[in-house]
Amino acid sequence: MLRVSSSPTAEFHVPNNPLLEVNQVAAAIGGMPEIVAIEVPAGSLVIHHGRTWHGSCDNHGTGHRRSIVAHCMSSAARFNPDQVSPIYGRYKRAGLVEMDESFFPVLWRSDGYHTSWLGRFISGQVF
Numbered sequence: 001m002l003r004v005s006s007s008p009t010a011e012f013h014v015p016n017n018p019l020l021e022v023n024q025v026a027a028a029i030g031g032m033p034e035i036v037a038i039e040v041p042a043g044s045l046v047i048h049h050g051r052t053w054h055g056s057c058d059n060h061g062t063g064h065r066r067s068i069v070a071h072c073m074s075s076a077a078r079f080n081p082d083q084v085s086p087i088y089g090r091y092k093r094a095g096l097v098e099m100d101e102s103f104f105p106v107l108w109r110s111d112g113y114h115t116s117w118l119g120r121f122i123s124g125q126v127f
Contacts, residue, residue, distance in 0.1 A: 022053050075106045075113075 019035075026033045033053075040046055048054055050071065059065045078097040079088075091103040105115035 075109045
């Protein structure tokens with residue numbers, strides 16, 4: 001198993017070199033990364049697999065760049081009891097590994113279950 005740093009990424013927000021770790025991994029396996037730049041016009045949507053190495057470089061435009069991010073994962077996902085993520089750890093309830101549906105709603109499960117408040121949220125009802 002190849003490890004670049006002790007954490008998933010050394011600098012998550014505004015890294016000095018956004019390509020540092022992908023280039024380190026490529027060098028370690030004797031390759032060069034294929035970097036595919038895409039322009040995302042306002043109002044567009046980009047979907048990619050969570051294990052796709054992705055990111056943005058500096059904003060050289062005159063306006064702010066905003067985004068909305070949604071991460072989808074298995075409804076069976078649990079927190080690691082020993083390695084708490086600095087990003088998602090704030091949502092972990094003390095002593096539990098289950099993910100609180102207030103923060104991680106279940107959109108769909110094979111038995112038809114979904115988080116109860118989703119229907120009210122989608123229809124615009126107050127909950």
